[in-house]
Amino acid sequence: MSSPEKIIHTYHCICTQLVLATTTPLSTLKPRTSDSSLILPLPDLSATTNHYALLTNTTLDTAPTIIRLEDGFEKRYFHKCNRCDLSVGYSLDKSQSEDGKGMKGEVVFLLQGGLVGTENMKAAKDMEGEIGRVGVKG
Numbered sequence: 001m002s003s004p005e006k007i008i009h010t011y012h013c014i015c016t017q018l019v020l021a022t023t024t025p026l027s028t029l030k031p032r033t034s035d036s037s038l039i040l041p042l043p044d045l046s047a048t049t050n051h052y053a054l055l056t057n058t059t060l061d062t063a064p065t066i067i068r069l070e071d072g073f074e075k076r077y078f079h080k081c082n083r084c085d086l087s088v089g090y091s092l093d094k095s096q097s098e099d100g101k102g103m104k105g106e107v108v109f110l111l112q113g114g115l116v117g118t119e120n121m122k123a124a125k126d127m128e129g130e131i132g133r134v135g136v137k138g
């Protein structure tokens with residue numbers, strides 16, 4: 001008898017770089033009300049949890065970018081793909097929700113449209129192959 005293994009869902013930047021591995025599929029994450037980015041908690045790896053998530057091949061901004069919103073502004077630290085420099089998500093400054101300075105590291109907001117599931121990426125590649133074959137006669 002082996003213990004059931006966790007399924008790791010992997011996601012790629014639109015440039016195909018692998019940027020996220022998580023046990024919680026993005027389709028089950030709650031969207032943020034303000035900009036509909038997906039709220040991904042980054043677990044404390046020293047704690048026992050059923051949820052694991054890891055951003056990989058990304059670089060986190062060392063300084064926040066101030067984003068203007070309809071009802072004010074917020075400071076965001078962007079997580080950028082190492083390969084193409086696209087922002088795949090962001091974390092907020094602590095001053096947005098509590099006293100203190102620096103980044104709130106425990107939550108990442110994933111930008112919709114920036115990430116592609118590995119399965120979807122494979123499907124898209126297969127589709128390209130199909131289109132290519134249909135287009136060529138002989």
Ligand SMILES: [Zn+2]
Binds near residue numbers: 016017082085
């Ligand atoms: Zn990229």
